[in-house]
Amino acid sequence: MSDTMEVYYFSPTGGTKKVSDIFAAAIGKEVIWHDLGDKQTPMKQPQGELIVVAAPVFAGRIPSVVREKIKTLAGEGKKAVTIAVYGNRAYEDALLEMNDILMQGGFTVIAAAAFVAQHSIVPEVGAGRPDAEDIKEIRTFAETVKSSTSAENVHVPGNRPYKPEMKVPAAPLSLPACTACGACAKICPTDAIS
Template sequence: MSDKMEVYYFSPTGGTKKVSDIFAAAVGKDVVWHDLGDKQMLTEQPQGELIIVTAPVFAGRIPSVVREKIKTLAGEGKKAVTIAVYGNRAYEDALLEMNDILKQAGFTVIAAAAFVAQHSIVPEVGTGRPDAEDIKEIRAFAEAVKNSTSAENIHVPGNRPYKPEMKVAAAPLSLSSCTACGVCAKICPTDAIAAAEGKMVTDVSKCILCMACVHACPLQARILPPPLQEKTDNMLAAFRDIRNKNEVFF
C-alpha cells in the first residue's frame, strides 16, 4: 500500500472521530481527512490508494448525510475499509449499507469493523468507550489492515432491504439560557437550525437527531424534548450494564 490514506468521517458528537484517530494513528500513514459533516458537498475525488469511511450508527443505519456524500465518490478500483461506530446497542445494517454503496461506486472493500463508543443521546450507555480495551482492538484491526494484501470484497452482517430509517417528529430545542450565538446553526450538517426573532429554531423535517448542536452548544442550552429523552432513556436502559463487543471482518 502507498504511504497515504484518506479518511471520510462523520462525527457529530466526537465518538466516531475518536475511533478514527486511534485507527489512523495505528496505521501510521499520512492521512487526508474529509469531514462528511461539512455542509459543502464533496468536490475532490479520493486520490489515496486506501480509503477509510467511518460513520456512527443511527438506529441500525448510517446517517443520510453519510449515505448521500459517499455515493458521489469514484472508487476506480481503490481499496476501502469501513468502520461503523455504534452506541453499545447494535449496528444492524450499517456496515452492509456502507459496503454496498462503496462497492457500487467501484471500491473494493477489503476490511470492515464495528466499534463501540459512548451513546450520543444516552451517555450512560457505553460510558467511557472506546476505553483501553477498545483501543487495543482498534489498533489490532489497524495493524491487520496495514498488512493486508487482500483484493477481494468482504462479507459483513446485515439484511437487505435495510431496516427503515429512524423517523422521529421531534428535534433538540433551545432553553431560555440560549443567547442565539449561532454555534448550533453553524455546525448542523443538514441546515436544520436558523435564527428567527432572536431565537434558534429547528426544522424538524430536516433534523436527523445527530446531536451535534447539543454537543457543541457552549452554554449547554440545547436539549432533546424531555418526553423524547425519557423515552430513549427507558428504551436503552437494558444496555447500561452490558458491554457489547467490537467486531472485525476480513
C-alpha cells in the same frame, strides 16, 4: 501502497472521530481528513489508493447525510475500509449499507469493523468508551488492515433490504445559556436547527 490514506468521517458528537483517530494512528500513514458533516467545504474525490469511511450508527443504519455523500465518491481501482461506530446496542445493517454503496462506486472493500463509543443520545450508555480494551481492538484491526493483501470485497453481517430508516421529527434543544448567535445552525449538516 502509498504513504497516505484518506478518512471520510461523520462524527456529530465526537465518538466516531475518536475511533477514527485511534485507527489512523495505528495505521501510521499520513492522513487526509474529510469531515462529512462539514457543509461548507465541497466533497473531494479520493486521490490515493486507500480510503476509510467511518460513520455512526443510527438505529441500525448509517445517517442519510453520510449515505448521500459517499454515493458521490469514485472508487475505480481503490481500496476501502469501513468502520461503523455504535452506542453499545447493535450496528445491524450499517456496515453492509456502507459496503454496498462503496462497491457500487467501484471500491473494493478490503476490511470492515464495528466499534463501540459512548452513546450520542444517552451518554450514560457506553460512558468512557472507547476504553482501553476497545482501543486494543481498534489497534488490532489496524494491524490486520496493514498486513492485508486482499483484493476481494469482504462479507459483513446485515440484511437486504436494510431495516427501515428511523424518522424522528426532532431538533436539538437549546440551553438557557443560548445567545441565539446562529453558529450551530450555520454548521448543522442536516439543517435541523433553525
